[in-house]
Amino acid sequence: MGRPRSFDGAAVARDVRDAFWRRGYTANSIRDLASAAGIKTGSLHASFGTKDRLFGLALDAYDPVFTSAFEVEDHGRDRLMRYVELLHDRVATGDGPRGCLIVAAASEIDDHTDENRLAILDRVERIRKFVAERLDEDPEDAPPHLADTIFGLVLALLTAARYGAAPDVLRNIRDGARALLYG
Amino acid sequence: MGRPRSFDGAAVARDVRDAFWRRGYTANSIRDLASAAGIKTGSLHASFGTKDRLFGLALDAYDPVFTSAFEVEDHGRDRLMRYVELLHDRVATGDGPRGCLIVAAASEIDDHTDENRLAILDRVERIRKFVAERLDEDPEDAPPHLADTIFGLVLALLTAARYGAAPDVLRNIRDGARALLYG
């Protein structure tokens, strides 16, 4: 009933996500987002609401990207190492927006609404817990700081990729994680 | 000759630096910066020029902050470890802007002018080289990835502090660096 939508809502959400991913929250205007999605600002607003709500939807549209990296084979340290390797390979290729939407958003955390702030920090914590749980399920025990150290190297990988660090740097950070897990 | 300035230029530069440090480049308007410095936008513009030039001056005003962390006693790994400990202690206290102006600016690198982009990346590289040189001057050799791994943990420390990570996380990242250097 009524005029049908001329666009695919999920595709628009991905375009908006990629725009936020590329240039962050504040630097993107509503018109930038609409332009990136190939529709008018009126359509964006009618379908998705305000800018901060759009960012919330962008976070949701980003979930498949960063939870898919959790879904690797193996268990314990092996699974963790494969996760780090997968992250490295993704950010090192240079196609798509650089770095990680979540970590970049965490760096401009004060610019967000309370609701989005919680949503961002919750996702950061999900990464941290994924790392900790992989070490917990491993039979051999580890020094208490190891989990957050590996988590830190994940943050480093995503932060360095964001500013366009040399491939060597990214590789070395990955290798550092390997040394900590197996060295 | 002429009417004297009512403000201290260096103090204004520090106030502007702190404003950029707190909320980044794009999120701060000229009026925000003027307000933070306690002067009018006209005075800001007359004395320091455009917004991107103001950011360049903020980078200069930040140099004492992050080069002072280089100036610790000891040599080699000991000096590097003390550097990491000093960084940890600084970002863990919670007073002053969170995280690091340079690393935060590197995360919104695309929002800056070419000149400021180079200035930001140069400073990131200075940190990386400081780490590498401390390991180079150490008699015992290290795996080739160690320097960038420690550099990555420095990035992680500053990134985690920026979003307000729990003190435990910051401590564990520091302890991870210690384990890599001495473990």
Added chain:
DNA sequence: CTCCTATTTGTCCGATCGACCAAAAACGGT
């Protein structure tokens, strides 16, 4: 073919953006 409904489109709002400027104000030199 005509009506009903939902979307698209173009436009407009008040506010704010970065930047700039003329006028008022505050000093030192004479």
Added chain:
DNA sequence: ACCGTTTTTGGTCGATCGGACAAATAGGAG
């Protein structure tokens, strides 16, 4: 006391911000 010089002040510029609206448009239902 007056003048030349510099800064401060308050206002203005065109552009753009996030957000909203009425009118035009494009389908399905009857």
